[in-house]
Amino acid sequence: MRRQPPVPQPAYRDALFMESVAARPVRILTEYLDPLARLRREAVGDTIVIFGSARIQSREHARARVRALKRVRTVKATPRHRAALREAQAALEMSRYYEEARELAKRLTTWARTLGDKPHRFVICSGGGPGIMEAANRGAIEAGGKTVGLSIELPHEQYPNRYITPELSFQFHYFFMRKLWFAQLAKALIVFPGGFGTMDEFWEMLTLLQTGKLQRRNLILIYGRQYWHRVVNWREMLSWGTINRRDYNLLEFADTVDEAFDRVRKGLEEFHMSPDSLLF
Numbered sequence: 513m514r515r516q517p518p519v520p521q522p523a524y525r526d527a528l529f530m531e532s533v534a535a536r537p538v539r540i541l542t543e544y545l546d547p548l549a550r551l552r553r554e555a556v557g558d559t560i561v562i563f564g565s566a567r568i569q570s571r572e573h574a575r576a577r578v579r580a581l582k583r584v585r586t587v588k589a590t591p592r593h594r595a596a597l598r599e600a601q602a603a604l605e606m607s608r609y610y611e612e613a614r615e616l617a618k619r620l621t622t623w624a625r626t627l628g629d630k631p632h633r634f635v636i637c638s639g640g641g642p643g644i645m646e647a648a649n650r651g652a653i654e655a656g657g658k659t660v661g662l663s664i665e666l667p668h669e670q671y672p673n674r675y676i677t678p679e680l681s682f683q684f685h686y687f688f689m690r691k692l693w694f695a696q697l698a699k700a701l702i703v704f705p706g707g708f709g710t711m712d713e714f715w716e717m718l719t720l721l722q723t724g725k726l727q728r729r730n731l732i733l734i735y736g737r738q739y740w741h742r743v744v745n746w747r748e749m750l751s752w753g754t755i756n757r758r759d760y761n762l763l764e765f766a767d768t769v770d771e772a773f774d775r776v777r778k779g780l781e782e783f784h785m786s787p788d789s790l791l792f
Contacts, residue, residue: 543689547682551660551697554679557631557787559660559697560620560776562613563713564644564704564735566670571611574604609704609736610647616702616735616769617651617659623777625657631787632658634699634780639663639690639713640672640681644704649675662690691716699784700731700776705739722759729783734765735772 523529530538569577577600584593617636624634636652638645640661652659653675661676663683672681684690694701695717703714720726734740746763749755766772 540686540689543684543686544692547693550679550682554658554677555629555631556635556658556660556680556697557633558635558699558784559637560624560634561637561694561698561701562617562644562648562704563639563701563706563710564609564613564647565706565710566639566641566643566645567707568606568610568643568647568705569603570614570647571604571607574600574607578604606705610644612735612769613644613647613702613704614651614654616772617648618655619651619769619773620776621652621655621657621659623773625655627785633787635660635680637662637694637698638676639709640676640683641670642673644706646673646675649673653677662693664690695720695726697788698730699780700733702733702735702772702776703740704735705743718762721762727783728762729779731764731776731779732762733772733775734763735767737765737767740765 523535524538529535578597581593581597581600589597620634621636624632627633635658636648637660638648640649640663645661649659649661650673658677658680659675660680661672661682663670663672663681664687665683665685672683682693684693691713694713698717701714701717703710706714714732717726718732721728721730721732746755746760750757750760764775766775
C-alpha cells in the first residue's frame, strides 16, 4: 500500500525558507509591519529621537572606574595602568553627556505627559543600546513615560538596555528599516556626541531634512558645541561651497539641558501640536 505523503507546511513556517535570499522581501516587510502594529497598540503618536555614543558611561560607573584604578597600589605605575587611568578620567569627563541626556529626556517626557495619552505624544526613542541611548530611555522611564528602543543585530554583542518599555523594544536586522522608524515618527532629533554610528544616523537625517524628505519644520538639534565643532568644521563646508547658507541654517545647537529643552519644546509647540494619523 502506498504511504500517505507528509502534509507540507506553509512556507511562512519553514525556517529554512524564511532565512533564505528568496524570502528577504518578506523579512523586510516584517520589520515594517511589526513595529507599526505594536506602536499602534501602545498608542504612540510621535517621537523625539535621541542619538549618541554607546560608549559614554554614566557618571556613577565612570567615577567608580577612576576610583578603582587610583586604589591600585604599585611601587611604580606601569604604562598600561597610566593609560587606563587616563582613559577612565576621559570617560568621567564625557559622562556629563550621559547625565545631561538623561535629564533632558526626563524633562521632555514630563512635559509631553501633560498633553495626554490618547495618543502618547513625543515619546523618547533611542537606538536601544547602552551609553547615550540608555540615558535617554532611562530619563523617560524616570519621568513615568513610555519609551522606545530600536535595537540592531550586530556581529559583536549588543543588548537592549533595561529602561526600554518592554512592549516598545524592537530588534532590527536591517539598518535601513531601523532608520526608517527613526525618521517615520520623529518630530525632533537630538544628536549627542558619538562615533561612526551616530554620524551615520545624523548625516542621513540631515540629508533627508535638506532634501525635503523630512519636513523642514522638524528639528535637528546638535548637543555639545565643544565636541561637534572640533569633529566637524561646518563653516569650512560652507566656504568650500559643498553646502549653501540655507543648508547651514538647518544646524541648531545647544550646550545645556535648559537650552535644549527650551528649543525643542518651542519647535514642537509651534509646529507639531497636532499628531499625525499614521498610528491611530
